[in-house]
Amino acid sequence: MKSRVPAILYLCLLMGSGSLVANEPVVARRMAITFDDLPAQRAQALPEPKILAINEGFVKTLTDQQIPAIGFVNEGKLHVDGALDPARVRLLELWLDAGLELGNHTFSHPELHRTPLEEFQQDLIRGEPTTAAWVQEVAGIQE
Ligand SMILES: [Zn+2]
Numbered sequence: 001m002k003s004r005v006p007a008i009l010y011l012c013l014l015m016g017s018g019s020l021v022a023n024e025p026v027v028a029r030r031m032a033i034t035f036d037d038l039p040a041q042r043a044q045a046l047p048e049p050k051i052l053a054i055n056e057g058f059v060k061t062l063t064d065q066q067i068p069a070i071g072f073v074n075e076g077k078l079h080v081d082g083a084l085d086p087a088r089v090r091l092l093e094l095w096l097d098a099g100l101e102l103g104n105h106t107f108s109h110p111e112l113h114r115t116p117l118e119e120f121q122q123d124l125i126r127g128e129p130t131t132a133a134w135v136q137e138v139a140g141i142q143e
Contacts, residue, residue, distance in 0.1 A: 033062070033069040036105055039091050043077040048087065055091050063098045071095050072105030075127040089130060096134055104131045 035058060037043075040051045062069050071092070078088040095102055107127035110120055 033067055035069065035071040037077070037109065038071040038073045038095075038102070038105070039077055039088055043074075043088075051088070052091060055094055059094050059098045059100065062100060068100070070101040070103055072103045073127070073131050074105050074107065074109045075130055076107040076109070078130060084130065092134075096138065101138070102131055102134055104128045 038055070040046055040054045043051055046054075058071075061067075073092060078084055078092070080088065092102060104124065104127050106120075106123045108123055110123050112120060115123070
């Protein structure tokens with residue numbers, strides 16, 4: 001039977017524990033938690049209650065565990081039948097109300113490696129209006 005000690009030692013070293021090595025300084029490690037494709041992957045195919053439950057679940061877990069995080073929004077998923085849907089916008093305001101951050105993740109999530117640069121840039125800009133307004137609001141920037 002193989003010993004589990006080397007695996008545990010290796011894991012501790014990976015996690016930055018300095019206590020296993022004499023005179024080794026303890027290094028503070030930080031991790032960024034991000035969520036892509038908000039309000040949800042395949043949002044156009046999911047029922048609204050499911051999208052709400054997904055976002056409420058993320059926000060509850062992150063706030064309960066005091067995990068700072070940022071969600072990246074595909075603004076195209078905030079549109080229903082070609083128009084910005086206030087209910088989906090409110091959905092993402094759950095994140096902001098909880099002190100979490102949001103950022104632009106393009107309008108339609110084009111594949112970077114298969115999309116001409118200018119087309120990608122236009123999609124990025126198109127994905128910005130609502131998210132930019134949130135960022136300005138959070139930062140206290142007035143236009
Ligand atoms: Zn993505």
